[in-house]
Amino acid sequence: MSHRGRWLAGACASTVAVGLLVTGGALATPPQESSGGDPGTEVAVGAYLHYGSPGVERMQELSSWLGGTEVRAGHTYLPGDTWSNIEGAPDSLRSWARWRKARADRLFVLNVPMLERNEAGFPDDRVAELIRSGARGEYDHHFQRLAERLVALGVPDTVLVLGWEMNGFNYTHRCRPDPENWKKYWRRIVAAMRSVDGQRFRFDFAPNRGGDAIAWTRCYPGDDVVDVVGMDTYDQPPGHTFDEQVTQPYGLQQQVDFAKAHGKRISYPEWGLFRNGDNPEYMQRMLAWIAEHKPLYHSITDYCPHGVWQCSQNPNSAQVFREFLSSNEGHGSAFRLRP
Structure with a gap:
């Protein structure tokens, strides 16, 4: 999905990066205070709308809509326009950090572009040049500054969705123009950020579902520099039905199998x-898939046309989403999935 669409999402709908704890078909156990949002197989659930401080403010509204379910994960994006923003300049990070630190069991998820001018539409040869520069270490200092800023803000355990949808055609940080150097570049970024004292970051490798511009397995940079195998997946081709989305090459089942083979948790950023x-059937099937496979977190894109909370054009899907994720008799973090 276009980051520009996310940047302007506030004109479309209402919610934002948020999350809750669920377990499939059973009551969740109470959160472990030192878990950072990852107690056992509990699942942090989110709904993205706004990248900035309004997103934090709207979390309670979503919680109320879900009958009092307590939000536990926040998800936002750094803009990919300039290096200074990729270094964490947006002041809204302070709001997200305050929210994260208010409870020990919350999870903060941050999408991080790998290159500036990330939606500039550069041709493949220019992208390849930039990737090679990154692989040589020319941009390491930008990511070290981001790591230092996150640690200073008190969120050293942030989940970083680095270079998301790298298997696609659109972003400057895409993998296809030079997969080998792209992997080297990812490794350099991780090394730069892990070099900062006090960090406990987790790095989420999150391609688009399906083959797209390149098989995402060709972009995988290695088990030592990936903590979570994610996937961005919408109700669209390739995969006209949910079953096809599961079984297609590089689809949902392959993600689950790949992550298991590499000893990683999965996610759906x-x-x-x-x-x-x-499409309430899609909504039901996707939520059931999530309940079965227990990702670290998932985050529905909650602005039109994707969303369910205040996007009025999807009332049937909204009803399914709400029934699945509503609080169990108002008990906050302990609630049931209702298949």
């Missing part, structure tokens, strides 16, 4: 409705 409109 972006998912939601799209080409097929209001």
Whole structure:
């Protein structure tokens, strides 16, 4: 999905990066205070709308809509326009950090572009040049500054969705123009950020579902520099039905199998409705898939046309989402999935 669309999302709908704890078909255990949002197989659930401070403010509204379910994960994006923003300049990070630190069991998820002018539409040869520069270490200092800023803000355990949707055609940080140097570049970024004292970051490798511009397995940089295998997946082709989205090459099942083979948790940083409109069957099937496979977290894109909370064009899907994730008799973090 276009970051520009996320940047302007506030004009479309209302929610934001948020999350809750769920377990599939059973009551969740109470959160462990030192867990950083990852007690056992509990799942932090989110709904993205706004990258900035308004997102933090809207979390309680989503919680109320879900009948009092307590939000536990926040998800936002750094803009990819300039290096200074990739270094964490947006003041809204302070709001997110305050929210994260208010409870020990919360999870903060931050999408991080790998290159500035990330939506500039550069041709592949220019992208390849930039990737090679990154692989040589020319941009290490930008990511070290980001790491220092996150540690200073008190969020050293942030989950970093680095270079998301790298297997696609759109972003400057895409992998296809030079997969080998792209992997080297990822490794350099991780090394630069892990060099900062006090950090406990987790790095989330999150391609688009499907083959897209390149098989995402060709971009995987190595088990030592990846902590979570994510996937952005919307109700759209390739995969006209949910079963096809599961079984297609490089689809949902391959993600689960790949992560298991590499000893990693999975995640869904972006998912939601799209080409097929209001589709309650998709919503039910995706939530059931999440309940079965227990990702570290998932975050529905909650602005039109993808969303369910205040996107009025998807009322049937919204009802399914709300029934699945509503609080169990108002008990906050302990609630049931209702398949």
